Amino acid sequence: MSSPDVRVVGRVVKPHGIRGELVVDVRTDSPEERFAPGAVLATRARDGASGTVTIAAARPHTGRLLVTFEGVAGRDAAEAMRGLLLVVDAADIAPSDDPEEFYDHELEGLEVVDVQGNKIGVVAEVLHTAASDLLSVRLPDGGEALIPFVADIVPTVDVAGGRVVVDPPEGLLDA
Template sequence: MAAPICVARIGAAHGVRGAVKLWPFTEDPLAVMDYGPLTTKDGARQFEVTHARPAKDHLVATLKGVATREDAERLNGIELYVAREKLPATDEDEYYHADLIGLAAVNAANEPIGRVLAIHNFGAGDIIEIAPPSGPTLLLPFTNAVVPTVDLAGGRVVIELPQEIEGDDVPTIT
């Protein structure tokens, strides 16, 4: 069974009637209501989003059984998960981060480079983080040029390391 996927994080209380700020990690923010009850990573607690409305950069949500501000405040920071099989299928060349993390990273000659540690997006596009067997991690653009092959069934991604990186010279630290 696949590991559960984090789809949202509960934030601060909103108002006095138990509503919370909800930070969804789904492409469609309101999709968190489509998956049924959400759980903590360990499955020990379950939450049902009964109502949600968009706010500036989050949702304002009501959770079943949470009726007071004090109840809502106790939930701040809890991450909400759903079973992988409840998520919709992806399009071609579209992947869930969780499907990529842990894959072997190899070069075009199938020589090992490391493992996929994470996928990041700091606002300028996706970045794949590769953990080599030793040394610092590699942060590379997650583009077709750098990652021409994603083989989920084979458990690997093919990485074409850039020959040179444009930009300023790296300063020497003494």
């Protein structure tokens, strides 16, 4: 990729079956485009290694995708891909037209404050779980708080202003 500024559009969770199919957590609003047969995605491994994969097939499966990459045949080859991040150049991602929708990369790095303006921390990551999305917030003491990304708890997201306002219920931020 020509730009070091990349965005994660998926993460390989685990192999599925014996033919090389992979379970992928989708982190894009355009899975039909990003995971279309023939699409090429850059990859990043945990050890920093990078490469590319070409999508051979993709189909929905329990809120995720089952994806087959060209050249990955069999469970052993698929197992070697576990944890792989699938990324695209940030310049290839169009901004969202919906003011209530945010890409993970728009939230990561934003300052988190409570409704009184007290600094809580910084959004380190957006975690996508079966129940709901969570903001992983790095606290000033080096700890982490997980904040459900729902309107009742996160009433304001100001990407341009660089902050997220939270109204946590009692006990949510207690260590």
